[in-house]
Amino acid sequence: MGVQIEVEGLAKSFGRQTIWQDVSLTVPAGELSVLLGPSGTGKSVFLKCLVGLLRPERGRIIVNGVDLCRCTEAERYRLRKLFGVLFQDGALFGSMTVYDNIAFPLREHTRKTEAEIRRIVADKTELVGLAGAEHKLPGEISGGMRKRAGLARALVLDPEIILCDEPDSGLDPVRTAYLSQLLVDLNAQVDATILIVTHNISVARTVPDNLGMLYRRRLVGFGPREILLTSEEPVVAQFLGGHRHGPIGMSEERDAVLGHAETAWPTTLPDLVPQLEPSPGLPVRQAIGRRQERVRTLLPTLSEAARHHVLSHWGVPR
Numbered sequence: 001m002g003v004q005i006e007v008e009g010l011a012k013s014f015g016r017q018t019i020w021q022d023v024s025l026t027v028p029a030g031e032l033s034v035l036l037g038p039s040g041t042g043k044s045v046f047l048k049c050l051v052g053l054l055r056p057e058r059g060r061i062i063v064n065g066v067d068l069c070r071c072t073e074a075e076r077y078r079l080r081k082l083f084g085v086l087f088q089d090g091a092l093f094g095s096m097t098v099y100d101n102i103a104f105p106l107r108e109h110t111r112k113t114e115a116e117i118r119r120i121v122a123d124k125t126e127l128v129g130l131a132g133a134e135h136k137l138p139g140e141i142s143g144g145m146r147k148r149a150g151l152a153r154a155l156v157l158d159p160e161i162i163l164c165d166e167p168d169s170g171l172d173p174v175r176t177a178y179l180s181q182l183l184v185d186l187n188a189q190v191d192a193t194i195l196i197v198t199h200n201i202s203v204a205r206t207v208p209d210n211l212g213m214l215y216r217r218r219l220v221g222f223g224p225r226e227i228l229l230t231s232e233e234p235v236v237a238q239f240l241g242g243h244r245h246g247p248i249g250m251s252e253e254r255d256a257v258l259g260h261a262e263t264a265w266p267t268t269l270p271d272l273v274p275q276l277e278p279s280p281g282l283p284v285r286q287a288i289g290r291r292q293e294r295v296r297t298l299l300p301t302l303s304e305a306a307r308h309h310v311l312s313h314w315g316v317p318r
C-alpha cells in the first residue's frame, strides 16, 4: 500500500512573488487525489516541492515520519525513491527509444541485469498499454503515447507515491478519458498513493477519491471529492462549471490585485457524476474500504449535500 503525505503550513515564494502559503493537507495512503487550480496557481511548484526539486520557505512535508524539508541529504535520497513522477511533457530523452527511456531509472538506480530490466519494462509497458512501441523514438509517437511512456518510466521502481503533473495536457477529450481510466486502473493494480495536479475538470470530476483546489495563493480546500464537487464557494463553482462569470479572471496575478470585488456570484454546480470504476477484470481498489472508514468519521462535519452524495454512493438512504 502507498504511503501518506502530510503537508503542514507550506509556503513557497520566488523572490518577492508568493506562489502560495499556509498550505496544509493530507494525501491519504493508497488513494487517488487531485489538486485543481487555474493556470499559474503553483500546482507544478507544489509537486516539485513534494519531490524536493524546490525548497519551500516554511512548513513541513512529512513522509514516513520524516520531514522532507528538514531531513539530511541521505534521508531525502532514500525517501525520494518512494516517488515516481510523471512530468508535464513526459520529460523523455528525445534521442533514446521508448524502451531505453523506461529502462533508464533501472539502469541508473539499480544493479538489475538486462534480462531483469527487460522483464520489468515489458511489464510496465503492458500496464500502460504501450506494448509494441518500445523501439520508437519519442518524436515518432503521439502526445498520449508519450504520456503513457512517461508514466511507465515513473512506475519502474515500483513507487509507493505517484505524482502526475497535468497528465492530460495536450490530449484531446477522448485520450484524456482513456488516461483517466488508466490512472484508476493503475491504482487498482498497484495500490499506490496517486496525486494528480491538473486544471482539467473532467479528470477532477471522475478520477479522484479526494479533491483540492489552489487559488489566489491559498488552498481553497482539500478532502473527500464530494466536498468540493458540492461546494457553493463561487470560485469552486466557477471553475468546475468552466464559465467566465465569477471571481477567477484572466490571470492569477490580476485576480490577486483585483480581489473579490463582487460577492453575488452564481453558485450553480454541474451534477456530481460517479467516480470511474476499474476496468472489468481488475481487482477492486483497496482504497475504497480504507476511504470509507476515513470518510465515515468525517460525516458529521460534511455539508448536507456532500453527506447525501457520500451516503447514496454507499447505498444508504438519506
Ligand SMILES: Nc1ncnc2c1ncn2[C@@H]1O[C@H](COP(=O)(O)OP(=O)(O)OP(=O)(O)O)[C@@H](O)[C@H]1O
Pocket (backbone or CB within 6 Å): 014, 019, 037, 038, 039, 040, 041, 042, 043, 044, 045, 046, 199
Ligand atoms: N523556478 C522558478 N523560478 C521563478 N518562478 C517560478 C519558477 N517556477 C515557477 N515559477 C512561477 O510560479 C508560478 C506558478 O507556476 P506553476 O507552473 O507551478 O503553475 P501551474 O499552476 O502549474 O500552472 P499551469 O496550470 O499553467 O501549468 C508562475 O508564476 C511561475 O512563473
